Amino acid sequence: MLDDEDLVLQRKTDETKDRRGKTQRDRDRVLYSSAFARLSGVTQVAPADEGPPYHTRLTHSLKVAQIARRIAEHVIEEQNEEAMLAKIDPDSCEAAALAHDLGHPPFGHAAEHRLDELVSEASSTASTDEDDGFEGNAQSFRIVVRLAKRRYDQNGLNLTRSTLDAILKYPWLRGPSSQPERYHKFGAYTSDKEQFQWTRMDRDPDDASKSPNAQIMDWADDVAYAVHDVEDFFRAGLIPLDRLIISNSERERVVSWMLQRAQDLSSAERAAGHFAWTEDRDAALRAAQRLFDDWPVRQLTEPYVGLSSQRATLREATALLIRRYVTDVRLLSENGGVRFAGASTKELRHEVDFLRGLVWYYVIERPELRLQQEGQLRIVSELFEKYYQAAEEGNWALLPVSMKEALEDGIPRARATADLVASLTERQAVVLWGKMSGVDQRSLRDYPVL
Structure with missing residues (x-):
């Protein structure tokens, strides 16, 4: 992982004529990423193309970002001393809010749970070193530190430590099943441990508290x-x-x-x-x-x-x-630090x-x-199984270029397959599944670019 000196060197060219602050650039990089644009095709609660214009993950994220920024600005104005101690940064808060749903797969939380089952089962069968399933928040972190591209010689969006820490709603790696609070929800995969540790290097290894910006x-x-x-x-x-x-x-x-x-x-x-x-x-x-x-x-x-x-x-x-x-x-001062307490009253x-x-x-x-979700889970399951099997059998013609590159770079099959399925919009998932199952017989021109 990059240390602070590396980060400065890599950004030197960018900053020559750029008057934005570092976390302002973070915010812009997330906003302009293809992973963020994908969220326009991902459900928030109900499909956006049914009836009234429901919020998508993209419109939801934009509003979360606006609210997060206003909260940060408010506490800086009202509790400036505590805000300085807590390192409250409106741009980091906004960038993290824009990024917080990047890793959510098509069809919402039900699909997230299904992918977790599929990746865990496949990883166990293949006896890989990585067996930590799938989690939307961990996938969001993976996107900004590894999968997103903004330069040919660099993986991820090269975000600051402040913003990466603000993204970590669950700042720990997956724990054992005997610790359900850390097993079911976690912030990073084992394969992204180096980036996770770099993000949290200013904290005690046993400190599992969210940063005030993440709160x-x-x-x-x-x-x-x-x-x-x-x-x-x-x-x-x-x-x-x-x-x-x-x-x-x-x-x-x-x-x-x-x-x-x-x-x-x-x-x-x-x-x-x-x-x-x-x-x-x-x-x-x-x-x-x-x-x-x-x-x-x-x-x-x-x-x-x-x-x-x-x-x-x-x-x-x-x-x-x-x-x-x-x-x-x-903001509340406690144990020598400051945390964001959210609502000022229980009411x-x-x-x-x-x-x-x-x-x-x-x-x-x-x-x-619930009925609709059953069909959606079938789509997610069969897409994962088809692509995983194609990778296992060396059926390269079926795999998109992005997955071929991942496999060539040594990414385990289950993780590469999950990265692919989770990167789809819901429309892409339906079209791909239709073609693979024989339901959709439209021309090659209708094949989605992945």
Whole structure:
């Protein structure tokens, strides 16, 4: 891995006439990467081409980046001394937010879990030294330090340590299955250990805490997910904000489900933090009451049909919530350091959790979405198996150039196959699967360039 002197030497030419700061360049490099552009073709919760224009991973990432930057700027202004100690950098926060979803494969978290199973099984069968499966956050780190290209003589985007550390939501390598919190979620693969250690070299090896910039990025992700996805699905008629505002029984039904879901978590779900909301029923109901008592939220008492008054009210409501969750935050001094605590009160945290719970209750748990996921998992599984088998048998004609190069560079078959499948848009995955399965008989011109 590069040390600081190497980094300066490699950037010397770039910086001759470049007045941007180092982390400003980080932000721009992520924004202009092909991996970031791919996110326009990757689902956030529901496919973007179904019904209303739902957020994609790209539009979600842009909003996370904007929120992260504003939070960083806010704490610098309000708590300048603590922000200086914590090395809060708005550009690092924004760059990390832009990068945080780069590694998510087509079709969302279900496909991520399936790829983890496939890579782990293939690696075990092939007896490779690397057997740490697949994880979207680790894949994001892998992209920016290894897979992305911006110069012919250099792998990765050559980002600063500050930004790389801000990307690490889970700053550890995969742990044993006996430690589910480190087994199911982790920040880097064994093959990227050198880059990971370089990123964390200023920290004690046993320090598994996120950097304050990473904590800001993580909170911004929660806020964008909670507010903008609820907005999406209210517009689509799937989340009945109108009923939730006027009906206590509707709120109680949602809260009851949330509490039960929190009790029934698998170790993987608990590690992922998808259901990390309060198990205090009264606290959750009070959070819902505060949300729906706010003007202009309480004005949304009719199902959404697209009236100009509804559009204006909804925009005011989302602006109010974003402003609250950006400004009601704080840095805390503890143990000789400073950490970003997110929401300044438990009540605000409960509000964000309740909004996230609405997406799970009304959308993600719907049978229709589950049915669709079954077909998507079949596509991911069969693509992985076809490409892995082709590599194993030396069927080079079937492999795209990028995978051939990876194999020639000594990348294990399972990892190279996962890199390929995870780099696809959902449209590319469907087209490739259709051609391989014989369903799609269109011409060579329709073959996606990988």
